Amino acid sequence: MTWRNKSKPLVIIITLLLLFVMLFPFFVMISTMIKPGTEIYVTPPRWFPENPTLRNLFAVWKEYNLLTYFESSLIIALGTMALNTLISVPAAYAVSRLRFAGRKFMLYLFLVIQMFSPVIVVISLFKIFAQLRLIDTYTGLILANTVFTISFTIWMLNGYFSSIPKEIEEAARIDGCSRTMTISRIMLPIAAPGLVTAMIYTFIWAWNEFLFALSFIKAQTKIPLTLGMYQFVGRWSTQWEMLTTAAFLALIPVLILFFSIERRLVTGLAGGAVKG
């Protein structure tokens, strides 16, 4: 919608007001992060520190096992991403390029499964994992995260694969390419943006995951970031300057990754409706 020039200042004022509301917690995060411990628990609270410091950025690594948490989160997120890709690429190729009985049903199923809450199955997953000795392991978390991300990946890739004209693939077949070669040399490179988007999305999903970690991980050495930070808040007195610093550090990779895929994600989620 185009508004006349004279209303632009009004639009800018509304934008700034809304931005203030939407970014408030992040402002608080940064303001707390650069406060020395003595300036946190004062009444009335201060908007800006009197003596800003970057000391917390270094102290947090010693105070908390932040490095262990980062390591766990990284292993879990990368593992989920890899397993997810291995399972999803062939499945997505099948539903988008091949004719077989039950194709529609599979597409329907993958769309519906995305909506299920992990909470529904977390109790029985716990029992299954206990039997398989997967409690307190990265493998357990990777498996659980993969279950809840493959349908999105398949769905996303299906969109990209379907948009590639069949003729390209047929031409390659006639020129003597095998099916595997057509997939690896032609389909995947063309669908690369979609694949990367889905992979990054999976990484972010696993990086932010909280419920499975809360339920399946007890060993301090295996705790990922979200759960580790939750345990500080759970304590009777939270050191907020440390928590906000940890939050800042944990958010940097997620934000960078998210912004790299944001546009494709919106189209992927809303599907054909946006393109129309």
Next chain:
Amino acid sequence: MTAHTIGLRRKFLTDEARLAYLLLTPAVIFLIVFMLYPIIYVLLMSLYQTDKIGRLKEFAGLINYIELFKTKEFWEVTVRSGIWTVIGVVTKTLLGMVIALILNVKYSGRKISRLLFIIPWASSVPISSMLWKWVYDHEFGLLNHSFKSSGIWANPPVWLGEPLPSFISCMWVDIWIGIPFMALIFLAGMQAIGDELYESASMDGVNSFQKFFYITLPGIKHLVLIASLLSALWTFNDFNVIYILTRGGPAGSTDILITSLYKSGFEWLKFSRASVMAIITFIILAVVSVVYAWIYFRQEKEMQ
């Protein structure tokens, strides 16, 4: 086997179909083992008496269901889930629309505004919830301080200390996370509407409000439907915000189905009860998501 029967089998199971099933096998096995089987197991647990570690004891039929339906608590939680979802989705849709509209105005700096508006969605939900917990802090939090010092609200409540303010606090965080998605989807839809429509409308002397109601809104009506359904499912499923901010407290006043079911299982070890709630949640989600899928595919068809 004669050539004839082989030919028939070919018709049933072409090479292409065989390849498709082969490629789908890992995904399907995965979903059967870690999704279907757990759901069946939950269903069984809901029909049996269970012990403290969730082993099936004796068949109970629908007794667990009937007992749950008799508790006042269950109905409170269910109604709260409904209120939570409806108010959440409506507010997200309205605020998302406002943001989409202002982002659709051409002014310098709108690219950066768009980027900044996305941050709450891009951020990790558990971490955002922890940050909000600090913002809400009664003594040292900046929210109540800014209310008081600006004179907007002299006596703001202890946000996470009393039932109603706690519920509102949780609801706001969930809404705040969901707004950017709505705004971006609506914005994408608005940008797909051609400028020509607006230009010719301007020439006919149509004002901004009329343009919104007669051009913009009809143009994105499908999107609004799809996005609200998607958002309803996400809102209903939101576990992290409530669990991290209040853990369902004080005294269960912020529990919704999802958090109450988790606590029944993992904290109170009442596995039968938790399973019954899981099955009820599953049915609700299944119905809504099938409706979503149906609308989605119908629209895809219309687009073609």
